[in-house]
Amino acid sequence: MAAMTEAPLPAQALPQAQSSALIGGQGRPRLRLATVWLAGCSGCHMSFLDLDEFLFELAEAVEIVYSPVASDTKIYPEQVDVCLVEGAVANVDNLELALTLRQRTALVISFGDCAISANVPGLRNLFSAPGRDSARTVLERGYLELADASGQLPHAPGIVPELLPRVLPLHEVIAVDLYLPGCPPSAERIRAAIAPLLLGQRPCMEGPEMLRFG
């Protein structure tokens, strides 16, 4: 089974800060951090913002190079050290960004239950009768069956991203180095996962404080 071949997990996946930017003369290069929002509700990012005053420390220690909540950059940059990826892979844009960020990122984190298991966005996978993929089923339901009079399926190539036939967890699309579960992960859990990375250490993802789904 292809899905059983795991990405190499342990220490070799630790980020080596690639930027030459330095924190106030301490000699440690600032970690280049990205956050990505795929098919999710943004709740994980809201929880990230719940880090409150730790965000100030984080802002000192990292350079946020790409993020829907902390950066205006539209193109995923090169040489990213750590990327938090919220959400499942549900459409072609999600897929393209996932493939891109994997190529350009040292340590990819599945951030929250949607990235890890497809979770709520993945529920449309339940609606795949034989011969029909779930994308077609939900589109017809939403745009034709429930339409008032003149329903039509959305079709705007290059503008509206096409849905994939099946919603996938991130690790079924790219290799993932760390899993940070929760719906959403609490701010405390996010902090406990991020803080060691700033020191070049791998967080200990064990026990109910760090691992529990839901």
Place this chain on the structure above:
Amino acid sequence: MSVITLQVDGRDVAVPAGSTLLQAIRAAGLSVPTLCHLDGLDPVGACRLCLVEVEGSQRLLAACASEASEGQVIRTDTTQLQGYRRMAVELFFAEGNHVCAFCVANGQCELQDVAVAVGMDHSRFPYQYPQRSVDASHRHFSLDHNRCILCTRCVRVCDQIEGAHVWDVAERGSDCRIVAGLDQPWGEVEACTSCGKCVDVCPTGALYANEDTTAEKHPHPERAHQLRRAREHQQWLR
């Protein structure tokens, strides 16, 4: 009462003859993850989480359903067992539709608990998204097959403690499911006393009270043991 002695993870332990390996493990001050096992109900060895290694044997034994014997040397936490346990829990998640985010049992779920215990941070197996139904025909309770792991605690508590035997297991393989009565809607089964013991002991969000919504279930798995102890030893106080 005769006593047998055995070794669990290097610790010598003595237990009454007839004890299970699980009881011996606990007597040694150790534990193994369990899911189908529930104190107060007869064991079935269905979930395979409590598998242990026995020296001199190729077979792994389900500790809950295996009798301890004199001189046995068992190991409960080897790398092999850790790997099997994690794989078993991943398969539970992949096999059903376990979406914790909007489950009645979120936060009170033993499947969530064992996932933490075995260190499961994701499933290496693709989720299957089986087509399953919800039986909401009962006045007080519902059965969501999407969240059922076929531990059969409900079957056993209804048979062994309540004496109504409303529940059974039907079909095989991926079609295997819990049925009420003669595969009837639960609400139409006259044998059901609406006692709620099945809901109390269900380890997941498969059985729940109708008034409970997301994360509102408050299971009482200890009730099976309390009732059995009360009946067999006349100890009615908790």
